[in-house]
Amino acid sequence: MNTFFMELTSEDGGEFSNFCRMSSSDFELLLQKIGPMIEKQQTRLRMPIPAKIRLALTLRYLATGDSYKSLHYLFKVSTPAISQIIPEVCQAINSVLKDQIKLPQSPAEWLSIEAGFRRKFPRCVGAIDGKHIVIKCPPHSGSQYYNYKHTYSIILMALVDSEYRFIFADIGGQGRISDGGIFQTCLLMQKINTGTINLPPDAPLPGREIDVPYVFLCDGAFAIHKHIMKPFPGDHHFNTMERTFNNKLSSSRIIVENVFGILTTVFRIFKKPIEIDRENVPTITMTCILLHNFLINSRTSSNIYAPKELLIP
Structure with a gap:
């Protein structure tokens, strides 16, 4: 149906991976997983759009943020059809890749995450931050989604590990609320407050006797807590204990900003306001998060998606 895309799959030189943001083998693997969920039956009146084109169209939309009209010219698929295909394919991807993001369930799993941070910040089990997902102004919403950056947005609250993977994501908070305010009501904080997060028990650092808790690193917008570590407020002179601590914390926490x-660099849909109904934005955002983990973990796509030499060790 789409000669351009079929020609692209047969070319060498990286054109396909740049177009779909993944290797051709991972594209085929993903297509195999979601194909039965998105393919349509042929009728006497029409030939269905192949599942391969549906997936490629959706990946291109996430990779560029192009309008439906631009995608229509590229794929020769009508804009009404595109408006149905993209949410449907995103929901299918979310269904088959849902295990790509998983909050640890046991102390042993948390300890494996802590091992990645241990050299820089012992007892750290993840870095937390919020990101504004810019959207068009929802109708009749007033200032609910209007943020301090003078745009309309929903909040992505995320926890990442030292391997640049998401291990928790909460999407949909109103842009007018601060990161700290969003975090206080999300599932992760509820688990911390109720003691159901199953962190390892407090233990002394090597060569010390005082028990130290396992902590999540965040910036100054968050409230301090036994398991939430933030920088000392204010400016501090060079070589002071507070300045050294803040530097260590920031150099470890910055990984979430890098993620x-x-x-945003790979899925450029986040570079500008997402021009779809607000109700569909969390689904699309979660699709990009799951694809991020899928590609980071992939043997054939990880160096395409995030080259190791560009990652901070």
Whole structure:
């Protein structure tokens, strides 16, 4: 149906991976998983759009943020059909890749995450931050989604590990609410407050006797808590204990900002306001997060998606 895309799959030189943001083998693997969920039956009146084109169209939309009209010219698919295909394919991807993001369930799983941070910040089990997902102004919403950056947005609250993977994501908070305010009501904080997050028990650092808790690193917008570590407020003189601590915390916490940077650079839909109904934005955002983990973990796509030499060790 789409000669351009069929020719693209047969070319060498990286054109396909740049177009779909993944290797051809991972594209085929993903297509195999979601194909039965998105393919349509042929009728006497029409030939269905192949599942391969549906997936490629959706990946291109996420990779560029192009309008439906631009995608229509590229894929020769009508804009009404595109408006149905993209949410449907995103829901299918979310269904088959849902295990790509998983909050640890046991102390042993948390300890494996802590091992990645141990050299820089012992007892750290993840870095937390919020990101504004810019959207068009929802109708009749007033200032609910209007943020301090003078745009309309929903909030992505995320926890990442030292391997640049998402291990928790909460999407949909109103843009007018601060990161700290969003975090206080999300599932992760509820688990921390109720003691159901199953962190390892407090233990002394090597060569010390005082028990130290396992903590999540965040910036100054968050409230301090036994398991939430933030920088000392204010400016501090060079070589002071507070300045050294803040530097260590920031150099470890910055990984979550780097993850957001990779996500935005590859999935350029986040570079400008997302021109779809607000109700569909969390689904599309979660699709990009799951694809991020899928590609980071992939043997054939990880170096395409996020080259190792560009990642901070």
